[in-house]
Amino acid sequence: xxxxNRLQITWRAAQDIEDGEVVNLGIGLPVHCSDYLRPGxxxxxxxxxxxxxxxxxxxxxxxDTDLVDxxxxxxxxxxxxxxxxxxxxxxxxxGGHIDVTILGAFEVAANGDLANWDxxxxxxxxxxxxxxxxxxxxxxxxxxxxxxxxxxxxxxxxRCALPLTAVRCVSRxxxxxxxxxxxxxxxxxxxxxxxxxxDELQAKSGAPLAFAGDCKVLTAPPIALPE
Amino acid sequence: MPIxxxxxxxxxxxxxxxxGATVFISGFGGAGFPNVLIxxxxxxxxxxxxxxxxxxxxxxxxxxELIDANLVxxxxxxxxxxxxxxxSAFESRWMEGKIELECVPQGTFTERxxxxxxxxxxxxxxxxxxxxxxxxxxxxxxxxRDYVLEPAIAGDLALIRADTADRYGNLTFRYAQMNFGPVxxxxxxxxxxxxxxxxxxxxxxxxxQLPGVYVDRxxxxx
Numbered sequence: 018x019x020x021x022n023r024l025q026i027t028w029r030a031a032q033d034i035e036d037g038e039v040v041n042l043g044i045g046l047p048v049h050c051s052d053y054l055r056p057g058x059x060x061x062x063x064x065x066x067x068x069x070x071x072x073x074x075x076x077x078x079x080x081d082t083d084l085v086d087x088x089x090x091x092x093x094x095x096x097x098x099x100x101x102x103x104x105x106x107x108x109x110x111x112g113g114h115i116d117v118t119i120l121g122a123f124e125v126a127a128n129g130d131l132a133n134w135d136x137x138x139x140x141x142x143x144x145x146x147x148x149x150x151x152x153x154x155x156x157x158x159x160x161x162x163x164x165x166x167x168x169x170x171x172x173x174x175x176r177c178a179l180p181l182t183a184v185r186c187v188s189r190x191x192x193x194x195x196x197x198x199x200x201x202x203x204x205x206x207x208x209x210x211x212x213x214x215x216d217e218l219q220a221k222s223g224a225p226l227a228f229a230g231d232c233k234v235l236t237a238p239p240i241a242l243p244e
Numbered sequence: 245m246p247i248x249x250x251x252x253x254x255x256x257x258x259x260x261x262x263x264g265a266t267v268f269i270s271g272f273g274g275a276g277f278p279n280v281l282i283x284x285x286x287x288x289x290x291x292x293x294x295x296x297x298x299x300x301x302x303x304x305x306x307x308x309e310l311i312d313a314n315l316v317x318x319x320x321x322x323x324x325x326x327x328x329x330x331x332s333a334f335e336s337r338w339m340e341g342k343i344e345l346e347c348v349p350q351g352t353f354t355e356r357x358x359x360x361x362x363x364x365x366x367x368x369x370x371x372x373x374x375x376x377x378x379x380x381x382x383x384x385x386x387x388x389r390d391y392v393l394e395p396a397i398a399g400d401l402a403l404i405r406a407d408t409a410d411r412y413g414n415l416t417f418r419y420a421q422m423n424f425g426p427v428x429x430x431x432x433x434x435x436x437x438x439x440x441x442x443x444x445x446x447x448x449x450x451x452x453q454l455p456g457v458y459v460d461r462x463x464x465x466x
Contacts, residue, residue: 065350066273066420082274083419089274089304102422103272104358107351111371130374142300142324142335143347145377150351153371184374 018212020193025237026161028053030119030191033159038116039063041151044088046161047119062095063115065147067106070098087147107147111154118155120148122162122187124177127203127224129187131160132179145182152183164192164221171223173197173204194218196235203227208235249413249462250442254284257436257461258401263290265400268357268428269297269307276421277305278438280465281403286310292317296357296397298350298424299323300334308333311343318344320397322353347377352394354427360396361430361458368393402432406454409464410443413456422453429458437462 021029027046031053034040039061042048051062051073062071064086071086072093080091101109109115122133134148152158165171173190190197195218196208206228209218219226251257258281267285271277286309293316300319301308310316311333319334324345326332337343348356349371359367368391372378382393404425406415415437417425429435435458442464 064273064420066275066423068420081419083276083421085273085275085420087273091274100419100422102426103350103354103424104427107354111351111355111369140331140335140339142326142332142338142345144323144325145347145349146322147350149349149375149377150371153373154351181375183371 018210020210021235021237022193022240022242024049024240024242026191026193028237028240029196029235030159030161034058034060034117036060039114041065041110041115041118041155043118043120043148043151045121047121048086048088048090050119061097063106063109065106065110065151067101067103068092068094068098069101070095072098107150110147110150113154113156115151115155117157117159118151119159119161120151122160122172123179124172124174125160125162125187125190125199126174126177127199129185129199130177131158131182131187132177133160134182135180137179148182152186157188158186159189159191160187161191164194171221174223194221194235197226205229206232208233210235245460248411249409249456249459250411251461251463254280254438254463254465255288257281257463258284258288260434261285261288261290261401264292265290266294266296266398268399268402268404268424268432269295269305270402270404270423270425270428271302271305272298272423273420274304275419276405276417276423276425277302278403278405279306280438280463281436282306283309285403286313286315289313289315291315294318294320296320296399298353301326301332303327311337316343318346320346320348320353322348322350349377354424356394356397357424357431358427360398361427364396366393366395397431399428399432400434402428402435404428404435404437406437406439408441408443408447409437409439409459409462410445410447410456412446413437413459413462414447414452415439415454415456415459416447416451417453426454426458429454435460438465440464440466
């Protein structure tokens with residue numbers, strides 16, 4: 018049994034992005050999804066600081082310190098890009114104009130509740146940024162995360178223990194072990210890695226899992242993690 | 245307010261700013277920080293300020309200087325976490341109870357400011373419903389969804405960064421420099437823009453990104 022590595026999880030999520038969609042990719046791992054779009058798929062990447070049509074990172078000799086995404090990365094613009102102010106950018110998000118947002122998470126509940134903004138780190142100030150706006154208002158909210166915590170505790174739960182980002186918002190979860198839909202009846206496994214039994218996956222999950230009738234093997238091409 | 249918004253220095257652009265002011269400061273993601281004005285504000289030294297800023301501290305912003313100088317009573321922001329291992333200037337004072345914090349989802353943050361500048365005292369948003377950041381706020385159901393009532397945030401002073409200004413205070417911005425600058429200018433009694441350079445001729449109308457009616461003073465800083 019070989020779990021997906023973190024970039025392979027982003028690859029798998031990226032395969033489900035359709036041509037022409039408006040996509041917001043969360044800071045951290047999700048931004049890498051734009052590297053793994055299917056051939057022929059062209060999208061508008063919305064960065065919540067107002068860049069509509071964010072492109073790849075700028076080459077070292079092409080950096081412009083005023084051209085950044087929401088994660089302070091020095092980026093480029095895609096053809097067809099535009100830039101608006103923050104109020105317009107978030108009106109775009111709240112107004113339902115973002116087809117898909119892909120976010121990292123700490124926990125997802127069987128009813129779609131998401132906890133991804135506050136890990137209750139002692140002595141650190143809270144940081145919410147645009148997480149609540151995206152989770153509450155994007156037309157589809159997908160989550161990328163490892164199936165269990167570093168200590169082995171499940172992240173798919175009956176109820177989130179950490180502070181919520183938004184209620185009943187997640188529709189799909191991509192982990193290193195499975196692709197799981199959130200349905201009105203709870204978690205439904207669509208794909209599971211080769212060599213892992215359904216019981217083993219259930220044992221790593223904190224809420225009941227149902228398995229799709231056509232449940233497939235979760236695979237991804239080899240992708241090396243950066244050193 | 246004269247039609248010519250240009251002033252000679254950052255210090256002059258802050259004339260009249262006093263203790264207890266609510267101060268908007270633009271900037272997000274590394275772009276659009278009015279660092280010359282922030283430093284001028286610290287040198288002017290008004291006390292008991294409320295800062296309304298996306299990040300309490302940011303590695304490219306000088307807001308930490310205002311906090312270090314003990315000029316700040318409260319911060320309204322979306323990100324209060326420092327970027328180094330050690331607590332930031334804000335975090336250490338916040339943990340000691342010396343500075344108040346209101347953490348707000350970013351779209352709600354900018355819409356609350358926009359509302360103040362647009363004559364709207366409060367609005368309902370779905371963002372934050374069911375979370376601890378909206379605990380105690382009025383909730384109303386419209387259709388199939390629950391919404392939280394959020395009040396506008398008006399300010400006494402806005403410090404914003406733009407690329408160019410003409411004599412009328414019309415502004416242009418470079419790339420992602422815009423972020424919170426336009427709405428902050430609309431919602432403050434005194435809106436001050438620091439710009440890279442003054443435009444010698446009036447900026448062509450189609451290039452104006454913020455009309456000068458929202459800008460009270462502009463100072464060129466490079």
